[in-house]
Every structure is written in structure tokens, then in C-alpha cells.
Amino acid sequence: MSEEIEPVEAFRLRAREWIKANLGPMQRWDMSQHCESDEEELEAVARDRMLQRKLYDGGFAGICFPKEYGGQGLTPDHNRAFSEELSGHEYPSRFSVPTFSPCASVLLEFGTPEQKAAHLPAILKGEEVWVQLLSEPGGGSDVAGITTRATRDGDHWVLNGSKVWTSRAWWADWGLILTRTNWDVPKHRGMTVFILPLQQPGVEISRIERLNGESESCEEFFTDVRIPDSDRVGEVDAGWTIGTRWMYHERLGHNSPYVTTPVGSKGQKSHEPSVVEIARKAGRLDDPAALELIGEHRALGIVTHELQRRIGDAAASGKGNKDLSSVDRVFRGLASVRRATIAFDLAGSDASVWDENCENPTDAVGMQFLMRQVSCIGGGTTEISRNVIAERVLAMPREPSGDKGVPFRDVPKGPNRSR
Amino acid sequence: MRHVLTPDQELFQDTTARFLADRAPLSRLRKLRDDPAGYEPDYWRDGGELGWCMPLVGEDEGGGSVSGRGIVDLSLLAYEFGRHAAPGPLVDCNVVAAALSGQPGEMQQNALGEVLTGKAIAASCLGAAPWQELGKAGVTIRKDGSQLVISGSVRPVESASQASWLLVTGASDGGRTQVLVPASATGLEVRPLKSIDVTRRFGQVTFADVHVPESAIVGTFAEAEAQIAQQIRHAAVILTAESVGAMDSAFDMTVDWAFERYTFGRALASYQALKHRFADMKSWLEASHAISDAAADAVADASDTADEVCSAAKSYVGQQGVELAQDCVQLHGGIGVTYEHDLHFYLRRVTLDRLLYGTPAEHRRMIGSMQIKQDVMA
Numbered sequence: 001m002s003e004e005i006e007p008v009e010a011f012r013l014r015a016r017e018w019i020k021a022n023l024g025p026m027q028r029w030d031m032s033q034h035c036e037s038d039e040e041e042l043e044a045v046a047r048d049r050m051l052q053r054k055l056y057d058g059g060f061a062g063i064c065f066p067k068e069y070g071g072q073g074l075t076p077d078h079n080r081a082f083s084e085e086l087s088g089h090e091y092p093s094r095f096s097v098p099t100f101s102p103c104a105s106v107l108l109e110f111g112t113p114e115q116k117a118a119h120l121p122a123i124l125k126g127e128e129v130w131v132q133l134l135s136e137p138g139g140g141s142d143v144a145g146i147t148t149r150a151t152r153d154g155d156h157w158v159l160n161g162s163k164v165w166t167s168r169a170w171w172a173d174w175g176l177i178l179t180r181t182n183w184d185v186p187k188h189r190g191m192t193v194f195i196l197p198l199q200q201p202g203v204e205i206s207r208i209e210r211l212n213g214e215s216e217s218c219e220e221f222f223t224d225v226r227i228p229d230s231d232r233v234g235e236v237d238a239g240w241t242i243g244t245r246w247m248y249h250e251r252l253g254h255n256s257p258y259v260t261t262p263v264g265s266k267g268q269k270s271h272e273p274s275v276v277e278i279a280r281k282a283g284r285l286d287d288p289a290a291l292e293l294i295g296e297h298r299a300l301g302i303v304t305h306e307l308q309r310r311i312g313d314a315a316a317s318g319k320g321n322k323d324l325s326s327v328d329r330v331f332r333g334l335a336s337v338r339r340a341t342i343a344f345d346l347a348g349s350d351a352s353v354w355d356e357n358c359e360n361p362t363d364a365v366g367m368q369f370l371m372r373q374v375s376c377i378g379g380g381t382t383e384i385s386r387n388v389i390a391e392r393v394l395a396m397p398r399e400p401s402g403d404k405g406v407p408f409r410d411v412p413k414g415p416n417r418s419r
Numbered sequence: 420m421r422h423v424l425t426p427d428q429e430l431f432q433d434t435t436a437r438f439l440a441d442r443a444p445l446s447r448l449r450k451l452r453d454d455p456a457g458y459e460p461d462y463w464r465d466g467g468e469l470g471w472c473m474p475l476v477g478e479d480e481g482g483g484s485v486s487g488r489g490i491v492d493l494s495l496l497a498y499e500f501g502r503h504a505a506p507g508p509l510v511d512c513n514v515v516a517a518a519l520s521g522q523p524g525e526m527q528q529n530a531l532g533e534v535l536t537g538k539a540i541a542a543s544c545l546g547a548a549p550w551q552e553l554g555k556a557g558v559t560i561r562k563d564g565s566q567l568v569i570s571g572s573v574r575p576v577e578s579a580s581q582a583s584w585l586l587v588t589g590a591s592d593g594g595r596t597q598v599l600v601p602a603s604a605t606g607l608e609v610r611p612l613k614s615i616d617v618t619r620r621f622g623q624v625t626f627a628d629v630h631v632p633e634s635a636i637v638g639t640f641a642e643a644e645a646q647i648a649q650q651i652r653h654a655a656v657i658l659t660a661e662s663v664g665a666m667d668s669a670f671d672m673t674v675d676w677a678f679e680r681y682t683f684g685r686a687l688a689s690y691q692a693l694k695h696r697f698a699d700m701k702s703w704l705e706a707s708h709a710i711s712d713a714a715a716d717a718v719a720d721a722s723d724t725a726d727e728v729c730s731a732a733k734s735y736v737g738q739q740g741v742e743l744a745q746d747c748v749q750l751h752g753g754i755g756v757t758y759e760h761d762l763h764f765y766l767r768r769v770t771l772d773r774l775l776y777g778t779p780a781e782h783r784r785m786i787g788s789m790q791i792k793q794d795v796m797a
């Protein structure tokens with residue numbers, strides 16, 4: 001006999017009450033995801049851990065995770081309802097992506113019962129923040145071209161190489177890492193996934209400054225790091241089976257049913273700057289051109305939301321092609337670029353400067369414009385998603401490649417790739 | 420289109436598709452380019468019998484829909500119209516039928532009965548649109564004793580020469596007014612116009628101080644704003660669903676072409692530069708489906724965001740539908756700009772639909788005003 005699932009609307013009301021009683025208003029650090037100083041960031045991290053624990057104790061952590069691992073065992077609709085109710089409130093933003101999706105989602109799908117029992121409840125309680133270790137200095141798009149190696153040594157593996165662009169690695173706890181374990185077979189057949197504690201000897205983490213001044217991104221160098229075989233996820237050399245699902249969960253990002261993040265009921269991410277406010281500051285509220293831009297900005301937000309819902313529904317009904325998530329990815333990237341440009345245009349020349357005492361310069365409209373392309377790069381580029389749409393949704397011929405059927409050792413590599 | 424339909428809706432859509440393929444194939448539409456109506460005699464009346472003009476009107480007045488969510492059913496119908504580039508005044512007949520529904524006057528009820536069954540055609544003369552300043556409206560309606568006087572001129576009006584009934588929107592002192600005018604009214608003149616869509620017909624309607632009795636009013640004098648907003652929502656749903664149908668046809672036909680056409684010893688579909696354009700088009704197409712369905716649902720649910728969602732649909736699909744169709748032309752090469760090829764039927768359809776009942780720019784400004792109003796209230 002399966003247990004009765006609480007109806008979504010009843011759940012929504014219960015969530016609303018709980019949120020009102022337990023969560024304060026949204027904080028600045030919820031909005032910009034990174035802080036002025038490291039001290040402030042670490043303070044925010046501590047607070048996020050505490051908030052995640054609060055959700056757990058309140059019975060609202062991991063809405064779509066199974067109960068046996070500390071989740072609520074509910075449906076994507078419940079998660080959507082909770083995310084909508086969360087709008088305007090503080091929330092543990094540092095847990096959303098990549099901890100819940102892709103990392104915890106991948107663990108849930110491929111982890112051993114021991115791995116799941118050890119990590120999923122800890123994640124839901126706010127004790128473990130995870131990062132994904134995929135991209136390397138030699139390339140990020142060609143994920144299966146990684147050269148960070150793990151070599152077997154008895155019941156352990158020895159890790160050497162480096163990963164890059166890892167957001168938050170400098171303070172995070174665990175990483176999911178894709179490694180090369182066999183160089184004598186074609187690239188897709190020689191990779192293995194491990195889980196890895198980040199803060200340990202042999203893992204050297206350095207920070208990378210982005211053009212807007214923050215340094216959330218990291219590069220990690222691994223020197224003879226020993227990983228017990230019990231921390232291997234999936235079969236040896238079968239890492240790509242996991243990799244494709246990993247990429248799928250990554251493309252879903254904040255739209256994953258495993259991620260809870262505040263969303264306005266019609267798709268406005270609650271941390272976006274109000275373009276009405278920007279136009280008002282610029283004294284352009286009665287300018288028809290500005291009015292049109294405000295309308296376009298809003299329309300794109302609504303369309304993005306409805307597209308996400310359509311693709312989510314198709315996935316849930318099992319009808320749509322699973323690679324349709326790439327359609328959503330491309331659309332979101334381009335819509336976000338356009339919206340950043342609109343905000344920038346509305347601000348006029350004032351976008352070029354900000355007050356010295358501005359709380360967080362990375363929130364400045366001009367700075368956001370400079371960082372505009374991030375939405376088309378992070379999480380896999382829009383070009384790669386376009387390849388996926390063309391080849392796997394529209395069934396067009398695949399791009400020629402220099403690595404098909406070739407032992408990975410012999411694949412041509414750029415000067416940055418280690419061998 | 421929607422991922423989930425009721426069996427009745429599926430049947431309705433399927434019947435429409437088969438009827439249109441049979442009665443209005445492109446080969447026939449091509450030959451009817453100079454025909455005054457753009458379709459064969461009886462086409463519209465037979466469509467009327469299939470319930471084309473009934474979805475927005477209740478059963479008590481002779482209307483009815485297959486699912487009980489009339490605007491959603493109508494969007495399925497409109498989608499098929501777009502897919503087949505079908506002729507006929509689907510938008511105006513439905514918009515006017517919905518506007519006349521519930522109106523007490525005898526003339527209004529007679530007109531409604533005729534339009535519902537496809538016996539007569541109705542046209543909407545939007546001579547004072549919500550995105551226009553009242554003082555700049557092309558048509559005015561003023562009181563003169565117990566009569567109303569309509570003056571001015573409006574274009575484009577769909578099926579103006581074929582219509583027996585015209586729902587005229589004009590500016591009055593203090594607001595907009597709508598009246599129902601028989602095409603035979605004295606002082607009313609219709610001049611046929613050429614249009615970009617060879618399958619549809621348009622005209623300019625001029626009112627030289629046309630006098631009608633006060634009983635011709637639809638709604639209340641100078642207080643038509645709310646009903647006009649509802650008519651725009653209905654039109655936005657029908658027009659975007661129709662455009663999505665036309666986009667699907669244009670896109671499918673261009674994907675097929677990309678597999679068949681070879682250059683430099685390779686299929687077009689193998690070039691990454693073109694694959695990426697197809698991928699972008701696919702994302703516009705999926706987004707257009709999503710927002711078009713959302714608009715129909717918002718109207719069906721009488722959601723308080725319906726205005727915003729309908730304007731988002733009208734502006735997004737209006738813009739991107741045309742971009743998609745023009746990209747399809749580009750990817751066809753020279754054959755894409757010939758009359759002989761089928762592609763132009765869909766290009767014409769999305770281009771026309773973009774312009775009717777508010778352009779993308781006009782709808783964006785309406786959303787912009789709503790946003791500012793909301794911001795002031797917050």
C-alpha cells in the first residue's frame with residue numbers, strides 16, 4: 001500500500017505558514033550569491049548551513065528526495081509550490097546548485113546505498129556543500145576529453161592533475177570528480193567518477209579573479225591524493241554512463257526538481273534588479289522607448305518561465321525527447337543576455353559608474369552587463385547545447401571529430417592538456 | 420501544441436486538420452489569390468457547422484465547445500489554421516461572437532445567431548485601440564439625441580467586403596464605445612485593399628457620419644474598455660496559436676529540406692553553422708508553443724495575469740515567428756522567395772498575425788505600463 005501523498009495545495013498552505021514563521025526576508029547575500037569580502041562570504045556560508053538545517057528540521061528539506069535519505073518523498077509540483085512560496089524570503093542559496101543538482105542528484109541515481117546514507121542526509125541537514133569537478137585547464141566543453149588521472153593502487157586510487165572554474169571550492173566540503181582511468185581505449189570508455197573531500201593534503205586550491213572583481217571560481221591541483229575504492233561511484237571505466245546523466249542534471253540547474261529556489265509565480269527570479277527602478281532612476285518612466293524595453297524584459301521573463309514549465313511537463317509525462325532540456329538551456333542563456341542588455345540600456349550612461357559606498361559593486365548594472373555572457377558559458381555553453389539540439393533532437397549528422405574510435409592516448413590534444 | 424489533450428479535443432483538432440487539407444489545400448489557395456473571398460463557396464458555412472465560431476459562446480445561446488474551455492479549443496483550431504495557412508475570418512468572427520454573447524439587443528442576438536452558424540461574417544473595426552491615445556483614434560462615436568453618430572476611417576479590417584456585421588470601436592467623450600453596425604448602413608463605405616497574405620481579405624471602412632440607434636451599442640456608452648481588453652485577449656490567443664501552427668509548418672519543411680539539399684557533397688543538415696541556426700529556431704518554436712498555450716490557459720482560467728501573459732504571447736510570437744519564417748526563407752536559398760514554393764504562405768501568415776490586434780511594440784508598451792503600475796502599488 002503506498003502512502004497517501006499530501007495534496008499540493010494543502011502542502012502549499014502548510015509551507016506558507018512555516019516560511020512566514022521561520023524565514024526572514026531575503027538578504028543581500030541571497031541575491032548576489034557572493035560577497036564583498038571573504039569574511040562576509042564565510043559568514044553567509046555559515047548562515048546558509050544554518051538555514052538548510054532549519055529547513056531539514058521543519059520537514060521541508062529535499063522535497064523530491066526519498067524519505068529514507070532524509071527527504072520528503074514528494075513530487076516536482078510540491079517543490080514548485082514551495083519554491084513559489086519562498087519568493088522574497090531568505091534561503092540557503094549556496095546549496096541549490098551544484099550541491100543538489102547535479103551532485104546530490106547524481107549520487108541518488110548512481111551512489112551505493114552506503115554512499116547515499118553517508119552523504120544525502122548530511123547534505124539535507126546543511127552539513128555538506130558539494131562542488132562539481134569537471135572542467136579542466138585544457139577544456140570544458142569536451143567533457144569526455146579530461147586528463148586528470150586516477151591510478152589504481154590496491155584498494156585505493158591515486159589522483160593527479162587539475163580542475164578549473166570550480167565555483168566555491170575554496171570553502172566547500174566535497175567534490176564529485178570525473179577522472180581518466182584508462183588511456184588505451186576511446187575517450188568515452190576510460191573514465192571513472194569518485195567522490196572527494198576537498199579540504200585535505202594533496203589538494204591545492206587557488207582562486208581565480210573574475211572580471212567583476214569577485215573570486216568565487218577556483219582551480220585545484222591534485223598531487224598523489226589517495227581515494228579509497230569505496231568512494232568510487234559506478235563501475236570502473238564506466239564514468240561516461242554517469243557523465244551523460246550528470247550533464248543532464250547540470251543543464252536542468254535551478255530548474256531541477258531537486259533544487260528549491262525562490263521563484264515568483266510568473267517566473268521572475270526574485271533577485272533580479274527591477275528594471276522599473278532602473279528606468280525611474282534614469283528619469284525615463286514616461287519615455288515610450290523605455291516602456292517598450294520594460295515590457296520586453298517582462299515578456300521574456302514570462303516566456304522563459306512558461307518554456308521551462310512546458311519542458312518540465314514533457315519530461316514528467318515521459319513524452320518529450322529528454323534532450324529538450326538543451327532547448328531550455330539555450331533559451332534561458334539568450335533571454336538572460338537580452339535582459340541584461342535591456343537593463344543596461346535603460347540605465348543609460350549611469351550604468352558606467354556606481355557610488356563608492358554601494359554595498360555590492362557586482363550588483364551594478366554596468367558590471368552585470370560586462371558579465372553578461374556567463375549565462376551562455378557556465379553549465380556548458382550554448383554552442384554545445386545547440387549541437388545537442390541539432391544532433392539529438394533534430395537528428396542531424398554529428399560533427400566530425402578527431403577522437404572517434406581512437407585510443408585516448410593518441411587523440412590530438414592542445415598544448416594545455418597533460419598527457 | 421499541448422502535451423495533453425482530451426479525446427474530444429484530439430478528435431476536434433483532427434477533424435479540423437482533415438477538413439482543411441481537403442477543402443483548402445495550398446494548391447487551391449494559390450489559384451484563389453484573386454478571388455474576392457479567398458475561399459470556395461460553402462467553405463465558411465461548412466466550417467460553421469463544424470463549430471468554428473462557437474467555442475467562445477455558451478450553449479444557451481447556440482454556441483458550445485468540446486472541452487468546456489472554449490478558448491483552449493479555439494486555440495487548437497487556430498493552430499490548424501496556421502499549419503494549413505487556411506483562409507477565412509476566424510479571428511474576427513470569434514472575437515465578435517464572444518462580444519455579442521450576452522448582449523440583450525434584438526439586432527445583437529440576430530447577428531450572433533448568424534455568425535455562430537457561419538451564415539454571416541462579422542468584422543471588427545478597431546478604430547480606437549487601447550494602445551492608442553483616445554484623441555488620436557481613427558474613429559469617433561458621439562451622441563446626437565437618441566442616435567449615435569460614427570465618423571472616421573479604419574484599416575485594416577478583415578473581410579470587410581464580406582462582412583454583414585461590423586463591431587465598431589470608436590473614441591467618445593470620456594472613453595471608448597462599441598456599436599454593432601449592419602454593413603448596409605447609410606454612409607458606410609468599404610474599399611477593398613491588397614494584403615500581404617494572399618489567403619485573407621482586408622478593406623478600409625469609412626464612416627461618413629453614420630447614424631445608428633442607441634440600441635446598437637454593445638455594452639455601455641464610453642465604457643467599453645474592459646470588453647475591448649477581453650477581445651484583445653481572445654484575438655491574441657487565436658493569432659498566436661495560428662502563428663505557432665504556421666511556424667511549425669515552415670520549420671518542418673525547412674528541416675526536411677536541410678536533409679535533402681546537398682552542397683559541396685554534404686547535406687545542409689551537416690553544416691554546424693546551419694545546425695546552430697536550426698537549434699535556435701527550435702528554441703524559439705518551443706518557447707512560442709509554451710507561451711501560446713499559457714495565454715489560452717490564462718484566459719480560460721480568467722487569471723488576473725491574463726492581460727500580461729496574452730501581451731507577452733502576442734509580442735514574443737509576433738517577433739520571433741517572423742524571424743523564424745525569414746530564417747527558413749534564407750536557408751532555402753533562391754527557391755524560398757518564389758511564389759511557386761509553399762513557404763511564403765507561412766511567412767505571410769506569421770507576418771500578418773504579428774500586425775493584427777497590436778504589434779509587438781504596442782503589446783510591450785502595454786506590459787511596461789502594467790509593470791510600472793504594479794511597481795507604484797508595491
Ligand SMILES: Cc1cc2nc3c(=O)[nH]c(=O)nc-3n(C[C@H](O)[C@H](O)[C@H](O)COP(=O)(O)OP(=O)(O)OC[C@H]3O[C@@H](n4cnc5c(N)ncnc54)[C@H](O)[C@@H]3O)c2cc1C
Pocket residue numbers: 098131132133134135136138139140141142164165166167374377378379380381382383384387399
Ligand atoms: C560562472 C561559471 C561557473 C562555472 N562553474 C563550474 C564548476 O563549478 N565546475 C566545473 O567543472 N566547471 C564550471 N564552469 C566551467 C564551464 O562549464 C566551462 O567554462 C564551459 O563548459 C566551457 O568550457 P571552456 O571554458 O573550457 O571553453 P572551451 O570548451 O574551450 O570552448 C571555447 C569556445 O568554443 C566553443 N566550442 C567548443 N567546442 C565546440 C563545438 N564542438 N562546437 C561549437 N562550439 C564549440 C564554446 O562554446 C566556447 O564558445 C563554470 C563556468 C562559469 C562561467
